[in-house]
Structures are given as structure tokens and as C-alpha cells.
Amino acid sequence: MLPSPSPLAGSHQRFLYLQVIIAVAAGVIVGVLFPAFGASLKPLGDAFVKLIKMVIAPVIFLTVCTGIAGMADLKQTGRIAGKAMLYFLCFSTLALVIGMVVANVVRPGAGMHIHADSLDTRSVSQFISAAQEHHSFSDFLLQIIPSTTAGAFTSGEILQVLLVAILFGISLARMGTAGETVLNLFRSLTEMVFGVVRLVMYLAPVGAFGAMAFTVGKFGIGSVLHLIGLVLAFYLTAILFVGLVLGLVARLAGFSIIRLLAFIKEELLIVLGTSSSESALPGLIAKLEKAGCNQGIVGLVVPMGYSFNLDGTNIYMTLAALFIAQATDIHLSFGEQLALLLVAMVSSKGAAGVTGAGFITLAATLSVVPSVPVGGMALILGVDRFMSECRSLTNLIGNAVAAIVIARWENALDDKKLYDALHGQAVADILE
Numbered sequence: 001m002l003p004s005p006s007p008l009a010g011s012h013q014r015f016l017y018l019q020v021i022i023a024v025a026a027g028v029i030v031g032v033l034f035p036a037f038g039a040s041l042k043p044l045g046d047a048f049v050k051l052i053k054m055v056i057a058p059v060i061f062l063t064v065c066t067g068i069a070g071m072a073d074l075k076q077t078g079r080i081a082g083k084a085m086l087y088f089l090c091f092s093t094l095a096l097v098i099g100m101v102v103a104n105v106v107r108p109g110a111g112m113h114i115h116a117d118s119l120d121t122r123s124v125s126q127f128i129s130a131a132q133e134h135h136s137f138s139d140f141l142l143q144i145i146p147s148t149t150a151g152a153f154t155s156g157e158i159l160q161v162l163l164v165a166i167l168f169g170i171s172l173a174r175m176g177t178a179g180e181t182v183l184n185l186f187r188s189l190t191e192m193v194f195g196v197v198r199l200v201m202y203l204a205p206v207g208a209f210g211a212m213a214f215t216v217g218k219f220g221i222g223s224v225l226h227l228i229g230l231v232l233a234f235y236l237t238a239i240l241f242v243g244l245v246l247g248l249v250a251r252l253a254g255f256s257i258i259r260l261l262a263f264i265k266e267e268l269l270i271v272l273g274t275s276s277s278e279s280a281l282p283g284l285i286a287k288l289e290k291a292g293c294n295q296g297i298v299g300l301v302v303p304m305g306y307s308f309n310l311d312g313t314n315i316y317m318t319l320a321a322l323f324i325a326q327a328t329d330i331h332l333s334f335g336e337q338l339a340l341l342l343v344a345m346v347s348s349k350g351a352a353g354v355t356g357a358g359f360i361t362l363a364a365t366l367s368v369v370p371s372v373p374v375g376g377m378a379l380i381l382g383v384d385r386f387m388s389e390c391r392s393l394t395n396l397i398g399n400a401v402a403a404i405v406i407a408r409w410e411n412a413l414d415d416k417k418l419y420d421a422l423h424g425q426a427v428a429d430i431l432e
Helices: 010-033 035-039 042-069 075-106 121-131 137-143 158-174 176-201 204-219 222-226 228-252 257-263 265-274 277-290 295-308 311-327 334-347 357-366 374-379 381-409 415-431
Strands: none
Touching: 010 035, 010 204, 010 265, 035 204, 042 158, 042 176, 042 204, 042 265, 042 277, 042 295, 075 158, 075 228, 075 295, 075 311, 075 334, 075 381, 158 176, 158 295, 176 277, 204 265, 204 381, 228 257, 228 311, 228 381, 257 265, 257 381, 257 415, 265 277, 265 381, 277 295, 277 381, 277 415, 295 381, 311 334, 311 357, 311 374, 311 381, 334 357, 357 374, 357 381, 374 381
């Protein structure tokens, strides 16, 4: 089992969300009043995200390995992974469809009448080049396998760590009583790693302040006003997806989406400040286990979801692609939009939960859909950073819901712990 205290334990947990709110607000003010100084604070946000990424690999490895080793039936691991992939496929596809429907109804790019030949693609050339590095889905599958075992922990690829952890966990489970010594060691190491996470989280307000000051100072609030229709359409769509779609799923699984958001409020604010859903991964894993989800299920579902269940990124991809088409007066038939949807279903898998990944994934999608000019991405580059926060927040919420739902399907959810977490501590923290 994971250590019972959350990485955000004690009084720091109680006030972290308030500290981050103040830091985010201060970052916005600094970015508006002193844009050059705000832009220079980028290293603060980058340093915090790097510190979190430093511990992600051991957190995933130890959580998954001890979780699988503690399962009585190894067949359960395969069943959980299968259910998770089915869930991810359904809801990530639904997110793509919703983004496409909203784009056709709202038409945020209509009336701009921009000629594709007049677009300056130099500003997005780096994203196009990055997207072209991943040529096919088979390349993505091969990338899951690390060159060496140690390489999985240095590559920064979540799925490589997950693969190694699953293999080690299965091997440890097959050892039976002979593996108890190693299993106990791994459990002790888990407590130590989450102790490191607690230390790192003290810097969350500093990281959020630096990242938000950079965003506003570099791109300016004014850049949003030029494309306010697209930004508002995306934010409203994401809010409706979380409130209605995920809210209904949560209700059917026996919990309230609002109370879940209150329970993970610290993680949401950290993501808002850093624009990276990875920055909240360790805290999310610990909190879901604290809320009564089986450790092995959380360890499998959440890391998998960070590559296969990116609801916010999927909404953004189809909405942004059709915005570019509308802005450049390119009419897409139903068949062409369906082709775009199918390509996005493949290219969206494996996108990392880090800043800029959604933009790169969009470039990968457009590069194989000749109907929409890839250079049109230059139109939304200025506001992409502001939409990145919403992408990451929606992704995080989607994976939190997925873990609880799949734990419910597996009868591996402690209802009392879930109730206490969502109704007791979450409410108490807000009132305090």
C-alpha cells in the first residue's frame, strides 16, 4: 500500500491551494505590469516542472510494481488494462467528436478570410519538425520499449516506465513468499519517494508564479483578445465536457464530479499555474489511493491515461483544426472531417502531458490531412499557451474520473474511504 499521508500532508496540504492561487494571481499581475521581467521568470516554472518529472519515474515504477505484486490474481492486471483501454478509446473519441461538433456549430474561425499563402510558418516550423519525428503508429508502439531497463527511467517516457514496472511486478508476484523481502523494500522506497514529493511540493507556489508571469509577460493578455472566440469556445466546451459528460459518468459510478474537483483542488491549481498535467501526477496518484481506489488500479490507469486518455487535448485538436480551415476559407466535407477525426484518433495517442504537446500533436494531425494547411497553426500560436492550461486541466480530471470508475468496475473501490475523502476532508479544507 502507499503511505497513508498524501504528499500534500499536514498544514501545508491545507493551505497549498491558497498559496498557489495567490502565486498565480501575482504572476498575472507581474506579467501585465512588467512583461519583460515576467518573461524572464520562465526558469522558475521550468525548474519546478523538472523537479516533479524527476520523481515521476520512481513513483510510477514503485506504485505499479508493488500494486501488481500485491494482487492475488495476475489475470486481474490484464483485465484492468483491457478495461482501461476500452474506456480511453470511448471517451477520447467522444472528446474528438464534441470538439468537431462545437467547431461546426459555433464556427469561431468564420469571417477571418485569411489566405493560406500569406501565413508566416517560420514561427511554427519547430512544432512541425517535432511532429514529423513520429511517422507512424508502429513507431509509437516500438517507442514504448526502452533500449535498456535503466533507459526507461532517463527517457522521460511514461509508457516505458509503465512497461518495465508491469514486467517487474508480474515477476515479483510469481516469486511468491520468496519475493516478500523485495516487495517490503519497494514499499519502504515508496514511502521515501513520496517524502521527496512532499518536499518538492513546497515549491509549487514559486513554480506557479514563475510560469504564469512568463505566460502573461511573453504573450500578453492582449493576444487572447484577437482570438477570443476560439479561446472561449474551447474553454466552454471543456467545461461542458467535464460537467455534463464526466459528471454523468461520475454520477453513474456513485460520486459527485464537483466533490472530486474539490478533493483534487491543489493538483488542479498546480496544473493551472504550470500548464503541465505531469506536475500533478504524483499527488493525483496518492490522493486517488487515499480515496479508496486500489493501488494497483491507480498505478495502471493513471499513467496509461496520461498517454491514451487526453480528453482536453482531443477537444482542442478537432476544434483548432476546423478553426484553421474556417479562417482560411477552406470548406471541409463530411468525409474530409471524418478523415480528420480518424487521423486525430491515432495521432492523439501517446501525446505527453507536458506543455506544448497538444500543439505538436495538432501539427502531426494536420501534416497528414492535406485539406487543412499546417501553416495555419501560426494563427493560434499566440493563444496556444492560454489554451494549454485548459487542455491539461481537462486531461487531469478525465484521468481521475477514469481511475475511480475502473476501480468501481473491478469492485476494488472502498466506498467509505471515497465518501470520507470527497465529503469529509475536501469540504473541511474548503471551509478552513
